[in-house]
Amino acid sequence: MGNRRIQSIGTARALFAVPLILFACGVAPEAGPPQSDGPDAPVLLLGVDGFEWGLALPLLRAGELPNLEAAIERGSVSALETLHPTWSPRIWTSVATGKLPADHGIEDFVHYDDERNPVSLFTQEDRRTKAHWNILSDAGVSVDTIGWWMTFPVEPVHGLMVAQTNAPIEADGSRSGPEKGLLRAGVPAQVHPASMEAEVFERFAEIDAGLDATLEGIFGKVEPYNEESAGRWSDCRWAFRADSTYLALALAQAARAEGPADVTAVYLGGSDVVGHRFFAAHRPGxxxxxxxxxxxxxxxxxxxxxxxxxxxxxxxxxxxWPEDTTLILATDHGMVSLDQDVQKRGGILGSRDGKANLSNTGGHPRGERGVFVLAGTHVRAGLGRPAGKPVRELERGDIEDFGSVLDVAPTLLALVGLGAGEDMPGRVLERYLDVEAPARVPTHDDAAWLEARVHTGIQPVDPSGRIDQLGDLGYLGDE
Ligand SMILES: [Zn+2]
Structure with a gap:
């Protein structure tokens, strides 16, 4: 721990060195981005897609989520407000930037032409504002970003970035199902620094080779009962593989001699996928x-x-991670039963097109609130839930509605000693912290950074396959 801090301060000093010399020579430095010595303890931002209090709490009460229980015990919680519609690219970019989709620029999965034909996929290059990984990198703070939405093609950050590409699982587009990205062998610009690429893909190959055994470890033997259910089950593999890959990559970063980065953001998406596909199996009534x-x-x-x-x-x-790590667990939205909608479409077994209505029995049609847990250094304990009530007895109604997905970035920056931008509509969740929010800066989007934005127009794959697939999933159209 001590070593890590010294190193991070050393990095910040090294970045300061040049402007200071210029200043000493009488050349006025251009005001650079705000600098930071890094957080007092590492920060781990775990983004879990579609993780729902109403599904987690019964398990927690049964003692089956001991790690979540311990984090709640020593931290604070809320049901986090989200934006509507709850499409992953929009929300997860809002989590990372603290801005609304209209301002950060990632509004959808695909771009449309004037006649509303889908033409290309949104990528990281469509973002018009700094994400936390840019702000932190520019401040001299090390930051790893693993599997986060809309990070393809990767950016030159002060740490590791492993992109999640908005792409179909098969490059020829022959496959339908995946809504969330993953690593794709053979596609450039998925890993920064490039020197880490071989190691990342080696781990990816290991996970892929061991996936059947991993899934059996998680689920036991799952035996689909017909063609539809077999397809629904195999459609989830890509998400499970992506999660296991991101987890392994994060653990490998922490296992390095120098320990984890000052800030690490990791994304897991499988909880959303199983919620969509198997809600009815879990709550059949x-x-x-x-x-x-x-x-x-x-x-x-x-x-x-x-x-x-x-x-x-x-x-x-x-x-x-070190014991004093600050954990931010945030989800993009909750998950509810879609039984009413399924009944309207003809019930489970029938629909207008004669197909079973089982592929979307859970969802988040009304921007349902998500899970938020904050624990560790600079976090107050016991807030957002009834004082004195044991964690193992918490009900959904006990969790306070507090905070929004827009508050995650300002709160993260506060933990690193950086002020949020005045152009970020969210707030620092100061009530949950024992530190005051640093003064705001007008904006983190300095002209030099905006000018230096790279626009290669690179797409993760031929976008036509992905566009067809998003159409099949009902994500395209006028809505
Ligand atoms: Zn979803």
Missing amino acids: PFGLAEDSEEVRAFGEVVPDYYRFVDAALGRLLAA
Whole structure:
């Protein structure tokens, strides 16, 4: 720990050195970006897609999410407000920038032409404002970003960036299903620094080779009962593989001699995917599904099993990070049963096109609030839930509605001693911290940075396959 701090201060000093010399020579330095000596303790931002209090709390009460329970015990919680619509590229970029989609520039999955035909995929280059990884890098703070939305192509950050590409799982677009990106062998600009690329892809290959065993470890033996259910199950593999890859990469960063970066952001997306695909299997009643139906017998434990996996991942990360680490666990939205919608479409077993209505039995159509847990250095304990009530007895109604996805970036910056931009609509969640929010700066988007933005127009793959796939999933159109 001591070494890490000295190193990070050393880095900040090194960055200061040039302007100071210029100043000494009488040349007025141009005001550079705000600098920081780094956080007092490492910060771990774990983004978990679609993780829902209403699904987590029954497991927590049963003692099955011990790591989440311990984090809540020593920290503070809330149900985090989100934006609508809850499309991942928009929300996760708002989490990273503290700005609304209209301001950060990532408003959708794809760009449309004037006639509303989808033409190309949104990429990192469409972002018009700094994300936390840019602000931190420019401040001399080391930052690792692993699997975060809209990070392809990677940017030159002060740390590791492993992109999540907005792309279909098969380059020829023959496959439907994935809504979230992953690493793609053979595509450039997915890893920064380039010197880490071989190591990252080696780990990715290891995860891929061991995926069947990993899944059996998480879910036991899952046996689909017909073609539709087999397709639904195999459609989730890409998300599980991406999560296991991101987790392994994060753990490898923490295991280095120098320890983890000052700030690390890791994204896990499988909780959203299983919520969509297997909500009815988990809560069958409202769908008119019997407890002994094939669906429940095959998939009834998929959602709780994946929540247990996310909890175990949290435990492994916290064990690998120093004890004084500040944890920010944030989700982009919650997840609810779509039984009403499914009934309207003809119930589980029938629909207008004669297909089973099982692929979207859970969702987040009304911007349902997500999970927020803050714990560790500079975090006050016990807020956002009833004082004196044991964590193991918490109900959904006990969790306070507080904060928004827009507050995550300002709060993260405060933990690093940096002021948020006046152009960020969110606030520092000061009530949860034992430090005051640093004074705001007018903006972090200095002209030099904006000018230096690279616009290669590079796409992760031929976008046509991904566009077809998003169409199949109902993400395109006038809505
Ligand atoms: Zn979702």
